[in-house]
Amino acid sequence: MPVLPTTIRPATPRELPDLAHFVVDAYSEFSTRLSVGNWATMQDNLRRAIMSPGGGLPLVAEMGGAVGGFVMYYPPGRSDGVLFPREWASIRLLGVSQAMRGRGLGRDLMKECLRRAEADGAATFGLHTSELMDTARAMYERMGFAVVRELERRVGARYWLFKLDLPTSASEPTRIKGAQ
Numbered sequence: 001m002p003v004l005p006t007t008i009r010p011a012t013p014r015e016l017p018d019l020a021h022f023v024v025d026a027y028s029e030f031s032t033r034l035s036v037g038n039w040a041t042m043q044d045n046l047r048r049a050i051m052s053p054g055g056g057l058p059l060v061a062e063m064g065g066a067v068g069g070f071v072m073y074y075p076p077g078r079s080d081g082v083l084f085p086r087e088w089a090s091i092r093l094l095g096v097s098q099a100m101r102g103r104g105l106g107r108d109l110m111k112e113c114l115r116r117a118e119a120d121g122a123a124t125f126g127l128h129t130s131e132l133m134d135t136a137r138a139m140y141e142r143m144g145f146a147v148v149r150e151l152e153r154r155v156g157a158r159y160w161l162f163k164l165d166l167p168t169s170a171s172e173p174t175r176i177k178g179a180q
């Protein structure tokens with residue numbers, strides 16, 4: 001299938017309700033691996049985090065004019081301060097529609113967030129992910145992310161905090177593994 005160019009742009013507040021629906025749909029592959037109650041909790045958490053971005057910047061990836069991916073980027077100083085030190089850059093809620101998987105949208109969204117984090121002067125980039133999210137976890141590890149610690153279980157699943165140290169302005173330019 002032809003791979004069209006990807007555009008990544010900030011989402012507008014008016015798009016957030018549709019994007020909440022979009023991300024729940026992207027995560028729906030986990031519904032069969034969770035209890036009914038835990039899947040309901042995961043959906044609530046996803047919707048709430050997207051509808052109330054706080055210090056986060058919602059970003060969408062479009063291919064051929066259609067929204068295919070979403071991520072919430074938190075610049076340094078705006079990370080949640082509980083999971084991540086506030087001065088880290090971080091992401092949450094990365095999701096690509098099942099119809100547009102495997103075309104590079106997930107990696108492109110991550111690369112865009114890493115580019116923004118470096119431009120914003122972050123020294124460290126954080127994310128959390130779970131045993132459910134095998135594709136994402138393997139991608140993060142190939143990009144150079146490493147586990148900091150295991151977190152408390154959520155929705156019945158194991159979760160880990162991952163980080164990637166970014167080059168400071170005084171050091172060499174970044175070479176994100178796999179970036180061109």
Ligand SMILES: CC(C)(COP(=O)(O)OP(=O)(O)OC[C@H]1O[C@@H](n2cnc3c(N)ncnc32)[C@H](O)[C@@H]1OP(=O)(O)O)[C@@H](O)C(=O)NCCC(=O)NCCS
Binds near residue numbers: 129133134
């Ligand atoms: C993880 C996710 C965002 C990846 O999106 P995507 O657009 O399909 O990913 P890409 O096409 O950019 O591929 C990224 C990498 O994963 C690999 N990959 C993609 N789909 C894969 C699959 N089904 N199995 C194994 N590897 C896969 C690609 O080969 C690529 O490898 P690279 O790191 O060597 O470049 C998507 O699968 C998703 O939305 N999953 C559900 C939600 C989720 O787990 N979010 C993460 C929250 S922490």
